[in-house]
Each structure stands twice: as C-alpha cells, then as structure tokens.
Amino acid sequence: MAKPPVLTPQSDDFPRWYQDVVAKAEMADNGPVRGTMVIRPYGYSIWEQMQADVDRRIKKAGAKNAYFPLFIPESYLKREAEHVEGFSPELAVVTVAGGKTLEEPVVVRPTSETVIGEFMAKWVQSYRDLPLLLNQWANVVRWELRPRIFLRTSEFLWQEGHTAHASQEDGRLYAERILHDVYETFMRNVLAIPVVVGRKTVKERFAGATNTMTCEAMMGDGKALQMGTSHELGQNFAKAFDIQYLDSDGAQQHAWTTSWGVSTRMVGGLIMCHGDDAGLRIPPVLAPVQVVVLAVRDDDAVIERCRALAEELADADIRVELDVRTETSMGRRATDWELKGIPVRLELGPRDLTEGVVTLVHRVGGLKEPVALSGIVASVTEALATAQAALLAEATTRRDTHTVDVATITEATEAASTGWARIPWATLGLEGEAELAKSGVTVRCLVMPDGSLPASDSADGALAIVSRAY
C-alpha cells in the first residue's frame, strides 16, 4: 500500500500545504493569543540569517541601528491625520497599567514613524545634521482581522528604517537606494526570489506617505506577496513632528523623511516561493544548515568518518550538521531533512566507505550521485552554487510564464486566477482598480516598460501589475 504523502500536495490545497510545511518543518506554532505565533528554533534560525544579511546591507547604505520604545503616547498617532486613520482599527491600546487607568492611553507601536519623528525633531537642528539615517530591529503589533502565520500575524518582527533629509530629491534617492540595493538585491541574490520592484497606486499607498515603493514576489500558486516596502513620506511627518533645520542660508526648513521595512513575512514568502511537495527548499546562501552529513547505519567506522567529514566541511566555512541518530531509521531522517529544505545531504554508509565515496543528494532536483570523499569540499561547494542558481531560475521562469499582458479588465481578472497580469495603467485607471477589487484582484504595483520605477502616479506608459495577493 502506498504511503500517504508527507504533506498535503500543493496542487490539492496550497494554503493547507503551507500550514503543513510550517508545522512539519518545525518552523512555527500558533501562539495562545489569536494571531500570534511562536517562532521555533529552525524558523528563527532562518530569520536570523535574513536579519544578519539585511543588517549588513543597511549599514553599508549608511544607516545606524538604534532602539525606540514599544509604547507610544496615543496622542502621537493623532498628529498625522492620514496616518492615524490608516491604523486606528488595528491598534492595540493599553489603558490600564500599574493597577490604574492611565491618564493617556499608550499604543503598542504598529510602526514607529511618530515616536522616531519626535526624536528626530530634537536631534535635527542644522542642515549639517542631515541626512539622519536610522534603523531599528523590533517587534510591532497590528491587530489583524485575518491572521496567517508568518504572512500576517498580530505581532511580527521587522526592521524599520527612518531617515530625514534636507531635500525631496535626497530623500527619494535614499528610499530608492534601500529598495534596490538592500531589498531587491537581497531577495534576488540571497533568497533567490526574483521580485518585481514598483510603485504603489494611491489606493495602496502607506498612510501618510507621498510615495510607496514595493518588492512584489510571485508565490508557488501564482499569487503575489509584498516582501518589502520603502516610502517617501514627503514633509508630512516633518510637519506633524516639527522636524526642522536651518539651511545654509539661515532659513528654517522642514526635513523630508522616508521609512522602509522588511519583516518575518519574508519567511512565509520564502516557504511559498520555493517549497515543493516534499517540503521547504532553502536557498544555500541563506540556509542556516547547508549540508547535513547523515550516517546511514550504526557502524563505528561510518560514524567516525561522518564526524571527520562534517569537520572538514565546517573548516571550509560550510554550515554543516551531523546526523548520527542511527536509532531512527534512515528513511525517516532523510524525509525530515527534506522537509526542512536542507540543500545538500551527504549519506554515508558501509558500502560508500569501502568505495571511498559518499552519496550526495540534491534537495533541488533530487539527483543522487556518488562523489569521492577526497574532493568533498569542492563537490559540495559546487552543489550549493548549482542549487542557488536553480531556485532563482525556477522562480524566474514561473514568474515570467505566469505573467501575461492583457488589454481589458475582464482579461486581467481571468489571468489573476493563475498568476499576474500586466495592463497599461492608462487603460485601467482608478475605476478599473476599483472594479478589479470586487473580484479580489489588486494592483500590486506600477512599473515602467523597461522595469524602472514610474516617476509619478500618472507616469506616461506605466504598466500595472495586477493579481491576487496574500
């Protein structure tokens, strides 16, 4: 009798598959409070890898890390009208603390523009203080109506960058720099996710921003996921929080601010972009464990050789884990590592040992090949590079084959049942956008035909990428 599949097949029920993987790969559990999640060690190690890489890139772009408080005076949120309107339904508010009703309720931050704006106002006096480039790694809370683990949780982890500039131009360039040099590059080169970078429509724009830019990724089922955003906030927050500086001519000026962030949602995106019916497939550059060395049998010589092998790989700076839990069957362990998406598995048994080889199993593609024990570092290095490239190629092919050019709203809706549609923004317009929304289809972003960012909300020739989204 055939064994039932380890996971619900993607083609049967994609959301169910996603839930299954999250549980069986030991990524996360639901928390006790609705919408919260417990990130398990394996899931957290993936987040830590993301964090480390993104943090390095942010610092390279000149921003410095700081930390602002979790609690924000409710009055701060109210200072920027559009901002408070955008958030009020999803705010968690503390009204009682220390056994007493608070004079002024405090809000658990949904994002930190307001509190950071308040302090920027204190720190910025002169044009010489600009640009002020800050970033923080923090948790934020948004009481979402429909949570989904990693994709939309009531509390999530992220990095939020906040900057103040002397001119609109400088702010815009910095927001774009973060979008391209930090987010897009990281997603493509590390996550192996070929995101489309574009400009949000007015409807989809962040509350309080003058321009919202986004990285949109296509998931395995053809739906879109916003993986990161970068906002130009204009002078909205500078005016609300009085961030002013004296320019070189001695005149008071309001600063121009930006904000930008990526979150634990990326973990969900990674799962849904690369996962298959056997589980996760983690791109090697990101993978907390790149190689697992697996002892096939309980045999002293085998286990000893496995240890030596793992050590040799670790010495070559390959992230390796040793699995000599021979009390568990070989098949079970192989399945479990596959679920976790470890890119390369080295299986070593008595047979391999006598032949001086080890069986190298590729998670991407599934190929199994005997490779010489002597040149193992080179073989593994090559296998990792191949897997990284293959994942990006696969995701790129899917994105491209599931994106079609259309001319009408009806065609766009149709195309959105299996992927993305590209339609001239001039054809669609605000009414078309509203029309699509009725069937659950949204404009993910606007892009120019050459892939660059539209310079305005109504840039000539801009194309709308429309699809269903998570």
Place this chain on the structure above:
RNA sequence: CGGGGAAUGGCGCAGCUUGGUAGCGCGCCUGCUUUGGGAGCAGGAGGCCGGGAGUUCGAAUCUCCCUUCCCCGACCA
C-alpha cells in the same frame, strides 16, 4: 461586524440522533528485532469530553447561557 462550522489525551478525529462517567490513528515511553527513503512486533503512559447552570438514579451525549477557535466575506503597509 455579516454568513457558515467546530470545541473530546501532544496532533487529527469517532462517539452524541436512540443518556449507562470514553475509543481510534499518529505521536510519546519500555523491550526485542531493525536501519541504503516516513520500520515491525509486544507491552505501557497520558483525558475532571471548552466554562457555567439545569433535566435525570445517572450527561461527552438532552436543555439554556457564556467563552474561544476555524473557514468565507468586509479590512490590511
């Protein structure tokens, strides 16, 4: 907030119609045999059946109230 479901060992479920204080699969523990793709057999541990009130000799099961969760929709950076 509207519509639909559900709450029973860690997880997934059956039992309820026709009341007699729980059962299955997976997981877990012990032992033996196994181990090259989710091991097998044997023996175990583990549940005041979401909460409260009521009917009854007796309630997982019937009645009423409450709470929570899930799905669809509205909402969402």
